[in-house]
Amino acid sequence: MTGQKSAAQVTASVIGYPRIGKQREWKKALEAYWAGKSDYSQTVTELDRIEAERLQHLADAGLNYIPVNDYSWYDHVLDQSVTFGIIPERFRQSLAAQIESCSQLDAGQASIPQEVADLAFAIARGTAQHPASEMTKWFNTNYHYIVPEWSGQEPQLLVNLPLLAVKRAKQVLADREAVLKPVLIGPYTFVRLMKGIPAAERSSVIAKLTPVYVQLLQSLAAEGVQVVQLDEPAWIWALNKEEQQQVQATYDALRQAVPSLDLWVQTYFEAVADYNFVTSLPVNVIGLDFVHGKVRNEANIKQHGFPADKRIAIGVLDGRNVWRTDLQAVVTDLEQTIEPVVAKERWIVQPSCSLLHVPLALREESKLPQLMVDALAGAEEKLVEIVTIANALNDPSAANKELLAASNAAVQAWRTAPERQRPQVREALKDIHQDEKLLTREAFQERLKLQEQRWPQLPVLPTTSIGSLPQTLDVRKARQRFRKGEWDLAAYTEYLQAEMKRWVEIQEEIGIDVLVHGEFERTDMVEYFGEKLDGFVFTQNGWVQSYGSRCVKPPLLYGDIAFRSAMTVEETEFTQSLTKQPVKGMLTGPVTILNWSFVRDDLSREEVSYQLAWALRQEIIALEEAGIGMIQVDEPAVKEGMPLHADDAVHYRKWTVDAFRLATAGVRSDTQIHTHMCYCDFSDMVDLIRDMDADVISLETARSGGDIVEAFSRNHYELGIGLGVYDIHSPRVPSVEEMEQCITRALEVLPARTFWINPDCGLKTRGEKETIEALKNMTEAAARARKKLAEAAAAPSHS
Structure with missing residues (x-):
């Protein structure tokens, strides 16, 4: 699969894609298996079918790079833990025979073997003898991952799940022109997410994992893979000197081990903290978020430039919200802010993060007003948007300009729609911080007595x-x-x-x-x-x-x-x-309603949280x-919902507390x-x-x-x-x-x-x-x- 456009053109990609199917067929297949209502053969057939349909859709959309190995039967972090043999101690003992059989799989197969799936499910869901592994939020999203548990175990390539994913994808897309892009969690982020590793020991664990990453990447290169995406969202936090040295050594080792493989490091959810360090690493593509990290990433590019020997993957669509993007504004912004620093032929346009965080499709919602449907974009619609941007950048024809103008008109019509405006609500909340009684109660010890x-x-x-x-x-x-x-x-x-x-x-x-x-x-x-x-x-x-x-x-x-x-x-x-x-x-609080909704993008989240709190205050009374x-x-x-940069988190903490108190202090x-x-x-x-x-x-x-x-x-x-x-x-x-x-x-x-x-x-x-x-x-x-x-x-x- 070549799939590359000619040398001087912008290409299009996505970081990841939803897994569940249009009717949640993925969910139904898993739960039928867990309940004993279907055997493993039926389950793997259905889950492979959903994956194949997904791959075909990505290819049909016109992307140049198609992610693989982001399709998981439970959680992609858990999959990587199993791949690298990071098995919690309690399961290593009780499931020793099963783990051993995982390491002796047929190298020619593509589907996930039952012993591998059952091992992952045991870790995620627990067994009669042992509790499940901890589950927590993926950065500041509502996606939960299974936390890897480190207890000094020796990492190994226990089962090569990314290679199996590539083999399945090649079977499905044998005649398609697109580059398969296996997605892995990068070594620093994988270690940063692990439980049981003190901060001072992160570097030593990364060093232990490096040979396993090398072995995995070499296996993918041998299979004909041209590019691998290494997700490093944890680079939004500053690395200390020792961590930088180890990350440099690890990426040097990866570069030397697979010189023919394009290494694509992907960051998201915010701007990287150490821009100069990240851009100096020996990789071919660097992915940056220009939605949630737009201000800082743009400032870094303007101040420090961008390496001439690398391509930039530009996250220009919000991968975490469902509102249509003003494509005309995006194209104009890219040409004004990025093109003076990085030539277009080195651009890859994409969403800001994996589309795992949005619904699969929204334009088929028949019970919503047409004006609202026209304002929505699920994962399928975002594929169209990203390819439209790439096409418009490559070919500023009248037809492409017309598509951009239509996008701009639809967004503007939605932003000014009168049914979205309730002036009396904004009037009621304009002075909430001027009235102390709205936000405070009697001291707790006095309340406790009563x-x-x-x-x-x-x-x-x-x-x-x-x-x-x-x-x-x-x-x-x-x-x-x-x-x-x-x-x-x-x-x-x-x-x-x-x-x-x-x-x-x-x-x-x-x-x-x-x-x-x-x-x-x-x-x-x-x-x-x-x-x-x-x-x-x-x-x-x-x-x-x-x-x-x-x-x-x-x-x-x-x-x-x-x-x-x-x-x-x-x-x-x-x-x-x-x-x-x-x-x-029993009520749900204002900040949770905010964070678990797809929120309008024309008001600050703080202002919306106060509107929610004001409504809940009336219910509580x-x-x-x-x-x-x-x-x-x-x-x-x-x-x-807490911002990932400490400076931003200070203000967030203040207004979340105020929103809760506004709801409850009456x-x-x-x-x-x-x-x-x-x-x-x-x-x-x-x-x-x-x-x-x-x-x-x-x-x-x-x-x-x-x-x-x-x-x-x-x-x-x-x-x-x-x-x-x-x-x-x-x-x-x-x-x-x-x-x-x-x-x-x-x-x-x-x-x-x-x-x-x-x-x-x-x-x-x-x-x-x-x-x-x-x-x-x-x-x-x-x-x-x-x-x-x-x-x-x-x-x-x-x-």
Whole structure:
């Protein structure tokens, strides 16, 4: 496959592409296999078919470079861990025979062998004997990767998944003119993402991995591969001198080992921190983000130039949002800012990052207004945009200029559309920082006293859950019947109330202290609120992978946000009427709604967050007026949205806190505000969490092994806190003893008076049987911990 345009032309590429298929066929195939409803032969046939269809579509789009090995059956980081034999110790012991068989595979095959897939699934999902590996956010996105675990193991090319991907692609695209571009995580980023490597030891681990990278690249070159993309998004952070020396040595070794191979290093999500160092490396192509890192990357190019012996891959379309790009503005900007420094024949145009983060296609959404459809661009539409830019740069014909003008007209029509504007909302928020009462409550210790008086029946170490309860097939079918009009509102309400009543009884029988209504009426924690607020619309098929086979359908936040009427009061008030135990009201917080939506690109995210907070404030007051005294406002995505450059993060921290307080500070002192965060490293967020001033925050700690406890051991924290004692993203049910150990460890650094016990996230995706068993173990662990506290309090002092 040659696929190169003639020497003096701009070429087109993408960094990565969605995996899931138009109807989420990928998800369905995986879940059928995990459930035992299809055998491996059927599964691999279907997953290979989806990959082949994807490759053909990329080739049909007219790209010059087609990514391979970015198609994963679970997670590309996990795939690389398996490729390099970075297997967690617990699985190396229990699955030793399976791992050995992975290293003895038939060199001529192309499909992924079952033992390899099952090994990856065990690491990602856990087994009956061992918990799953930790999962966390991919930089500041809502994509979750499986964190590699380093324990000093010797890296090896255990199974060459990139080579298998190339072989499959060559079978599919044998007659196509395009260059296959295997995608790997670069050595520095791969090590930077690993768990178990102190910063001072990163360089030594990179050195250990270098020979394996060399072996892998040599195998790809032997297969006829011409270019390999090495993703180094971690270069947005500064490397110390030792790290720079090791990265230089590693890339020197790669260059010497495969002199015929074009090495393409790709950065994204922001500007690189060490521009001169990065551009000095012995590689052929350097990819830079000119959307989220536009200001800094352009400044670096203007100040320092760009090497004459390298090509530049220019990220000009937003790979993380769904709004159509003004292609005329892009072409003009490139010609004014990049062409004076880098000649066009060395340009490769592409999106800013992998298109994994956007839906596959959006122009087929038949239920949206045509004006909005014309303003949208999913992955398929972005392929057209990127090829249009390349064509227009290569051939400024009247036809191509007309395409650019049409793009500009469509974007301008959307930006000025009157249905997006609500002046009364902007007027209400113009002076929010001038009124201190809007953002502050009474001091926590005073609130705590009043809350303890309001709920004297709560024991020390009260138990609760995060909010959602299992959504069975029956629940999903009931929601579909209502949406299709088969049930009227009365029938649907009757069904929901029966489920709430059943689960109140289950929670009371288990012994949960603070109950939840279960959120059976909600498909998604953001979509539910977006449907009830002005300023949102929803797609039918705008699915995006979040983790594993879990896909989400982010709403489109297109205009000014306005509160219409109460959104959660009816269900919460009904559930509270069934029990004497407190029931929490459950809301999604403003910053999470912001970060888990595709947000308009004509206002600052700060301004949009205040609009969301103002609407939620009205809902929270409505819950309080209905007698609900505990209200949880979940903010799992605060860390996810944090800018990656420290200077930018300072302002973000300020306005996220202000948005949360704007939403929650309107309640009485004896109303208890809870919040929840999960699947991020919170060690650097203790101050932000404190500033949010929630009465109780629950944090994930189960998969991370309680690492967050270390952060609280270094920082005094006086507000209420619950550290999740078991992982809900795995079907495994931990024992009472495991949960008790989590509680005991946390109580070494946190006061029992303000400590809560809960799972680490919502239970929506779990089965009823395992949920009930796990919650029973949790309440038993809490009972044992209370007993130990009582015994310690009663023991005579030896002072």
